[in-house]
Amino acid sequence: MLVRCTSAIATTILVMIVAVSGVFAQDPSNTGGEQKPAANNNGAVPSGSAPSVAPAAVGIPTISRGMELYHQGKLEDAAAEFKRVIDAGVSTPAGYAGLARMRLREEKVDEAAEAAAKGVELGPNLASTHIALGQVYIRQGRIEEAMEQFRKLVTANTSDPLAYYGLARVFHLASYHKKESLLLNRAHELDPHDPEIEAAWLRSQGWEARIKVLQARLADSSLDAENRKSLEEKLKEYKKYEAQPPSPCTMNTKSGSTETTLIRIIDGAKQVQGYGLGVKVNGVPSTLLVDTGASGITISQRIAEKAGVQNIAEREFEGIGDKQSVGGYFGYAKTLQVGDFEFHDCAVDVLPKSMDENSDGLLGTNVFAHFLVDLDFPNLKLRISPLPVDPAVGAEKASLDSSTEMIAEPRDRYLSPDMKDFFMIYLSGHNLMIPTKLNDLSPFLFILDTGAQDTLVSLAAATRLGKVGTIDNAEFGGIAGKVKKVYRTKEVRLQFANFRQLMPSMYALDLGYLSDRVGLEISGFLGFEMLRMLDVKIDYRDGLLSLKFDPKRFYTDVNQQSYTH
Numbered sequence: 001m002l003v004r005c006t007s008a009i010a011t012t013i014l015v016m017i018v019a020v021s022g023v024f025a026q027d028p029s030n031t032g033g034e035q036k037p038a039a040n041n042n043g044a045v046p047s048g049s050a051p052s053v054a055p056a057a058v059g060i061p062t063i064s065r066g067m068e069l070y071h072q073g074k075l076e077d078a079a080a081e082f083k084r085v086i087d088a089g090v091s092t093p094a095g096y097a098g099l100a101r102m103r104l105r106e107e108k109v110d111e112a113a114e115a116a117a118k119g120v121e122l123g124p125n126l127a128s129t130h131i132a133l134g135q136v137y138i139r140q141g142r143i144e145e146a147m148e149q150f151r152k153l154v155t156a157n158t159s160d161p162l163a164y165y166g167l168a169r170v171f172h173l174a175s176y177h178k179k180e181s182l183l184l185n186r187a188h189e190l191d192p193h194d195p196e197i198e199a200a201w202l203r204s205q206g207w208e209a210r211i212k213v214l215q216a217r218l219a220d221s222s223l224d225a226e227n228r229k230s231l232e233e234k235l236k237e238y239k240k241y242e243a244q245p246p247s248p249c250t251m252n253t254k255s256g257s258t259e260t261t262l263i264r265i266i267d268g269a270k271q272v273q274g275y276g277l278g279v280k281v282n283g284v285p286s287t288l289l290v291d292t293g294a295s296g297i298t299i300s301q302r303i304a305e306k307a308g309v310q311n312i313a314e315r316e317f318e319g320i321g322d323k324q325s326v327g328g329y330f331g332y333a334k335t336l337q338v339g340d341f342e343f344h345d346c347a348v349d350v351l352p353k354s355m356d357e358n359s360d361g362l363l364g365t366n367v368f369a370h371f372l373v374d375l376d377f378p379n380l381k382l383r384i385s386p387l388p389v390d391p392a393v394g395a396e397k398a399s400l401d402s403s404t405e406m407i408a409e410p411r412d413r414y415l416s417p418d419m420k421d422f423f424m425i426y427l428s429g430h431n432l433m434i435p436t437k438l439n440d441l442s443p444f445l446f447i448l449d450t451g452a453q454d455t456l457v458s459l460a461a462a463t464r465l466g467k468v469g470t471i472d473n474a475e476f477g478g479i480a481g482k483v484k485k486v487y488r489t490k491e492v493r494l495q496f497a498n499f500r501q502l503m504p505s506m507y508a509l510d511l512g513y514l515s516d517r518v519g520l521e522i523s524g525f526l527g528f529e530m531l532r533m534l535d536v537k538i539d540y541r542d543g544l545l546s547l548k549f550d551p552k553r554f555y556t557d558v559n560q561q562s563y564t565h
Contacts, residue, residue: 060088060090061081061084061085061087061088061090062081062085062090063082063085063091063094063095063098065081066078066081066082066085066095066098067098069081070098070101070102070195071193071194071195072220072222072223072224072227073195073223073224073226073227074224075102075105075106078098078102079099079102079103079106081098082095082096082098082099082102083095083099085098086099092122092123093119093120093122093123093126093128093129094119094123094126094128094129095119096115096116096118096119096122096123096129096132097115097116097119097123097126097128097129097131097132098128098132099115100112100113100115100116100119100132100133100135100136101132101135103115104135104136104139107512107516109136109139109140109521112132112135112136112139113136113140115132116129116132116133116135116136117133119132119133120132120133127153127158127160127163128160128162130149130152130153131149131150131153131160131162131163131166133149134146134147134148134149134150134163134166135162135166137149138166138169138170138519138520139515139519139520139521140521141443141444141445141520141521141522141523142443143170143173143174143426143443146166146169146170147167147170149166150163150164150166150167150170151167154167154183159190160190161186161187161188161189161190161191161194161197162187162194162197164183164184164186164187164190165183165184165187165194165196165197165200167183168180168181168183168184168187168200169200171183172428173426173427173428173433173520174413174424174426174543175412175413175427175541175542175543176412176413177410177411177412178410178411178412179412180410181204181410184197184200184201184204185201187200187201188201198213204410207238207239207241207242207245208242210238211235211238211239211242214231214234214235214238215235217231218231218232218235240313247332247345248345248399249336249343249344249345249346249347249367249399249400249401250343250344250345250397250399251341251342251343251344251398251399251400252342252343252344253340253341253342255340255341256385256386256398257383257384257385257386258338258339258340258341258383258384259339259381259382259383259384260277260278260338260339260340260381260382261278261380261381261382262275262276262277262290262375262377262380262381262382263275263276263277263278263287264276264380265287265289265358265359266358267358272532273358273453273528274289274290274291274359274450274451274453274528275289275290275375275377275380275450275532276288276289276290276359277290277338277363277382278338279297279336279337279338279363280335280336280337281299281303281304281307281309281333281335281336281348282307282308282309282333282334282335283307283335283337284303284306284307286299286303286360286361287359287360288359288360288361288362288363289359289361289362289363289451290363290365290375290382290450291362291363291364291365291449291450291451292364292365292375292432292448292449292450292451292531292536292538293364293430293431293447293448293449293450293451293452293525294362294363294364294430294451295364295366295429295430296347296348296349296364296366296367296430297333297336297346297347297348297349297361297362297363297364297367298317298328298348298349298350298351298361298362298363298364299348299349299350299351299360299361300350300351300360300361301350301351301352302360303360303361304331304348304350307333309331309332309333309348309350310331310332311329311331311350312329312330312331312332313329313330314327314328314329315327315328315329315330315349316328317349317351326351326352327352328349328350328351328352329349329350330347330348330349330350331347331348331350332345332346332347332348333345333346333348336348336400338384339382339384341384341400343399343400346400362451364430365450365538365540366401366430366540367400367401368384368400368401368540369401369540369541370387370396370398370399370400370401370541371384371385371386371387371398372384372385372386372387372537372538372539373537373538373539373540374535374536374537375450375535375536375537375538376535376536377531377532377533377534377535377536378532378533378534378535378550378553379535386398387539387541387542388414388416388418388419390411390414390416392411392412392414393411393414401540411541413541413542413543413544414541414542415542415544416542419539419542419544419546421546421548422537422539422544422545422546423497423544423545423546424543424544424545425448425543425544425545426445426543427540427543428518428519428520429518431447431518431522432447432448432538432545433445433446433447433448433520433522434446434447434448434496434497434526434545435496436494436495436496436523436524436526437493437494437495437496438457438461438464438465438492438493438494438495438523439465439492439493440493440495441464441465444461444521444523444524445520445521445522445523446496446522446523446524446525446526447522447524447525447526448525448526448531448536448545449525449526449527449528450527450528450531450536451528452525452526452527452528453527453528453529454507454527454528454529455494455503455506455524455525455526455527455529455530456506456507456508456509456524456525456527457489457492457506457507457508457523457524458508458509458510458511458512458515458521458522458523458524459487459508459509459510459511459512460510460511460512460515460521460523461508461523461524462487462489462506462508465489465492466489466490467489467490468487468488468489468508469487469488469489470485470486470487470488471486471487471488471507485509485510486507486508486509487507487508487509488505488506488507488508489505489506489508490504490505491503491504491505492505492506494506496526497545497547498547499547499549501530506524511523511524533549534547534548534549535547535548535549535550
């Protein structure tokens with residue numbers, strides 16, 4: 001079963017638990033200097049970052065100057081400096097590593113991959129070249145290969161902070177957030193000025209700490225106008241949250257479980273385009289599309305006005321569509337009622353109009369991240385029940401996870417014996433990402449998305465498979481409007497978890513903007529037409545998923561040859 005290959009990460013993490021703890025117990029002043037020790041008996045890449053370069057005379061290219069420009073947010077200037085290092089033959093492998101990182105920041109993935117590969121070729125024993133390659137692997141969605149690049153360096157106690165940061169990113173995707181936090185602390189300790197490390201480290205800090213860091217960065221007179229404006233806007237946002245911290249959406253119900261009926265949402269052609277959930281917003285009834293590909297609760301302005309949800313702050317929303325974002329706002333609902341559950345003081349997003357005339361908004365299933373979510377589509381039921389108690393944490397207070405601005409104590413994935421039928425997935429924000437094969441090629445990451453009508457493939461992935469053609473007069477719609485350029489590829493054998501399906505054809509869209517935003521190559525969506533035949537159970541807390549298909553219920557010649565169980 002394909003997705004169970006992620007158990008390799010689980011095995012590695014069990015080994016890393018001891019190794020990481022050991023690393024942090026050692027003397028942080030051990031930087032490794034310029035020494036490049038030989039590989040160990042296991043063939044691990046030796047620790048130590050690229051040899052440091054002392055400040056040089058004006059005009060002489062240096063790695064340190066390139067990194068200084070990068071810290072200032074001057075990516076093109078930094079890339080130019082790394083090119084000068086390469087052309088001068090001074091620390092050439094490290095120059096390629098630096099260039100790869102700059103190209104990744106510019107979303108030029110192919111150029112970054114080329115530079116990283118050249119760096120490893122010329123400097124196979126340098127930590128910086130393997131870190132650059134690991135960063136490229138993450139962006140390409142090759143998570144396990146990325147992990148290997150960082151793991152060897154961390155277990156060897158490298159002094160390069162980017163190795164710890166890179167492994168922290170892998171741990172984040174695999175839902176090991178406590179270990180992610182340890183790695184980020186170590187990376188930030190080694191380099192508190194790196195903007196990527198700092199941004200990741202700040203996510204687990206309180207508002208006061210975030211404000212202090214931003215104020216210190218704004219005191220830097222070398223900041224360019226664009227970066228200064230971005231930091232000033234972020235500082236205003238942090239001060240707003242410090243003055244009025246997001247309130248938890250607390251549950252005012254004694255029962256720990258509820259079951260409610262899913263509502264068929266019919267489009268103009270009398271086709272079922274999704275399943276909705278009856279949700280009362282301040283007592284006002286609404287039907288929200290159940291969307292595993294969305295985050296939080298989004299309601300139309302019509303429902304918001306009827307329910308008295310006030311505009312707290314303007315907000316931009318991103319999604320499929322040529323506009324890529326659309327304006328709206330967020331506010332708080334005094335009460336939200338879902339089945340037998342009632343929640344108080346919940347954040348909701350509001351769009352000027354409904355995304356779909358057949359529903360009143362979206363309900364991202366990640367709002368139930370503190371529960372086990374059972375989307376029993378064949379029986380039109382949504383069941384919400386308690387997750388297994390993690391012995392390391394104890395019983396947790398149930399709430400609705402309606403705000404992305406809440407700062408929670410980091411915890412690691414718990415693999416309960418009760419979840420033996422579940423398999424591990426990757427999580428990035430609200431995105432449930434399943435490793436998938438296309439025509440026996442891998443790796444590809446597909447997002448589980450009940451809000452997408454069809455199963456879609458990215459244009460980049462479709463191009464890897466073969467010939468791709470355009471479709472005239474075809475449009476797809478999303479939050480950000482219509483997608484006018486639609487493509488199609490033929491005969492795709494799609495395999496994920498314990499399912500295999502032959503798709504006579506698949507629609508293809510350019511998902512580059514989404515991959516850039518997530519920081520991973522997103523190769524498509526597993527959509528509603530496929531998922532409606534499955535009983536889908538989601539454990540957001542631990543990054544676990546269960547998919548069950550009843551072949552007797554959906555038996556046809558097509559399904560017989562499309563699914564294995």
